[in-house]
Amino acid sequence: MVDSPEFQSVVELRRYTLHPGRRDELIELFEREFVESQEACGMRLFGLFREPAEPDxxxxxxxxxxxxxxxxxxxxxYGGPVWRAHGPAANETMIDASDVLLLRPSGPGFPAPGGGGESRVLATVCHPAVPVKEFSAYFADTVAPRLRDSGVDTFGHFETEPAENTFPRLPVREDETVFVWFSKPAEEHREVLAGVGAELADKLERPWQQLELAPTARSVLR
Structure with missing residues (x-):
């Protein structure tokens, strides 16, 4: 079962750089004002995260x-009353909000809500050196099963959505093609993941990027 599959046809992975020391300020404002108000406009918020290795x-x-x-x-x-009232305060915490990947599904989606506590989520961003559909099929047929056999369950397989960004007020990372997958990090899996990363090196334009993420209190994905 996946969470809100009808809202996973287009997914944004948004990574903001904030002014030093202001992350908790943004999260408090975001969770208070921007969750229900965005979903009321026809979108679904799947995850809100701190990045422990990057405090800003x-x-x-x-x-x-x-x-x-x-x-x-x-x-x-963004044309409505909530953003007009609280958007300036949110923007004041940010240095850059343009690190955004626009994605579409290429495999399993996000799981249904469940669990809690201090769980982490690992997002892995790959830049395939081969066509993304070919890479996605290879990952699904070869890599994901081997990871699963080693105790690493993957979910949320996505690739770049190539359609034009029809809301240019919010920029996205254009002119690049990625494959993104999610898993649950664990210390005992680091060696396995490192081995897979080395094995995939000849299929990637550059080493993959891994973001270890800590869900905030209101994150659905955790």
């Missing part, structure tokens, strides 16, 4: 039914 990074995931409803939802929210 805030990462979050939101999804849409399709590109047309994404545009309508973003126009409604």
């Amino acid at each position: 990074k805030f990462v979050w995931l939101r999804g849409f039914r399709d590109m047309a409803t994404r545009r309508a939802a973003l126009e409604a929210f």
Whole structure:
């Protein structure tokens, strides 16, 4: 079972750089004002995260039914009263909000809500040196089963959504193609993941990027 599969047709992976020491300020404001108000406009917030290794990074995931409803939802929210009232305060905490990947599903989606505590999520961003569909199929057929046999369950397989960004007020990372997958990090899996990363090196344009993420109190994905 996946969480809100109809909202996983288009997913944004958003990674913000904040002014030093202001992350908790943004998270408090975000969780108080921007969760229900965004979802009321037609989107789904899947994850809100601190990045423990980077104290001035805030990462979050939101999804849409399709590109047309994404545009309508973003126009409604960013043109609406909640953002007018609280957007300036949020923007004051940020140095850069343009590190955004626009994605579409290429395999399993996000799981249904469940669990709690101090769990972590590992997001792995790959830049395939081969066509992304070929890389996705190889990952699903070869890599994911081997990881699963080693105790690493993957979920949330996504690739770049190539459609034009129809809400240019919010930029995305264009002119690059990625494959992104999620898992639960554990110390005993580091060697396994390192081995897979080395094995995939000839299929990647660059070493993969791994973001270990700590869910905030209101994150659905955890």
